[in-house]
Amino acid sequence: MENEIKLASGAMVALGVATAALVVMPYLQVRDVPAPAKLKPYTETQLRGRQVYVANGCVYCHSQQPRDRGLGPDLQRGWGRASVPGDYVYDKPHLLGSMRTGPDLFNIGARQPSKDWHLGHLYQPRAYVKDSIMPSYPYLFTVKDAAEAEREGERPLALPPGFGPPEGQVVVPRAEALDLVKYLQALDHTYPVLPAPVQP
Numbered sequence: 682m683e684n685e686i687k688l689a690s691g692a693m694v695a696l697g698v699a700t701a702a703l704v705v706m707p708y709l710q711v712r713d714v715p716a717p718a719k720l721k722p723y724t725e726t727q728l729r730g731r732q733v734y735v736a737n738g739c740v741y742c743h744s745q746q747p748r749d750r751g752l753g754p755d756l757q758r759g760w761g762r763a764s765v766p767g768d769y770v771y772d773k774p775h776l777l778g779s780m781r782t783g784p785d786l787f788n789i790g791a792r793q794p795s796k797d798w799h800l801g802h803l804y805q806p807r808a809y810v811k812d813s814i815m816p817s818y819p820y821l822f823t824v825k826d827a828a829e830a831e832r833e834g835e836r837p838l839a840l841p842p843g844f845g846p847p848e849g850q851v852v853v854p855r856a857e858a859l860d861l862v863k864y865l866q867a868l869d870h871t872y873p874v875l876p877a878p879v880q881p
């Protein structure tokens with residue numbers, strides 16, 4: 682019996698220490714972090730796009746956490762400065778990601794601001810990056826008659842030659858695709874977060 686009590690209390694202590702170190706302390710450290718002055722809250726459209734990002738599992742292949750220079754060459758890759766806790770104040774749930782099958786997207790809006798590129802790339806990544814292993818998302822688009830799209834005033838994708846639908850048809854983005862691209866374009870955390878160094 683004595684051994685069981687020791688085992689149980691040992692387990693409780695271990696659990697308590699782990700919870701304090703991994704849950705309570707980090708929470709106390711970052712709960713009052715203010716938003717950087719230049720970070721804008723998401724708009725309604727961007728939040729809807731963020732939902733599309735979550736629903737389609739983009740986070741399984743894309744991180745949103747450029748690392749410090751000492752931890753990896755993320756800056757040289759063009760992914761931007763190391764992120765700081767304040768960059769995430771509006772992110773619920775956070776989408777840090779832990780896999781980098783594709784590039785980090787924390788600053789994709791600054792790196793690739795083109796709406797047309799994003800729409801086309803989501804429809805067919807191989808049309809822009811030969812041998813890309815990113816899945817295509819055709820269900821975020823509709824293929825319709827060119828005449829019908831024109832009547833409805835919709836703007837079809839300008840896909841590279843060979844990747845478009847058959848003659849007389851066009852690809853138009855659904856609302857989900859447009860929202861998602863608004864979200865991707867908003868991913869721009871290139872503002873400075875540290876005060877400029879004082880010149881001697």
Ligand code: HEC
Nearest residue numbers: 734737738739741742782783784789806810813814815816
């Ligand atoms: C199976 C893994 C995988 C998934 C899931 C995935 N991607 Fe990708 N993504 C990649 C790879 C690999 C690349 C690099 C090749 C390319 O550009 O197509 C990439 C590239 C990108 C780029 C261009 C990045 C750059 O720096 O040029 C964007 C933007 C992007 N993905 C957005 C998304 C979005 C949005 C989703 C979800 C709808 C998504 N990806 C889902 C693997 C993935």
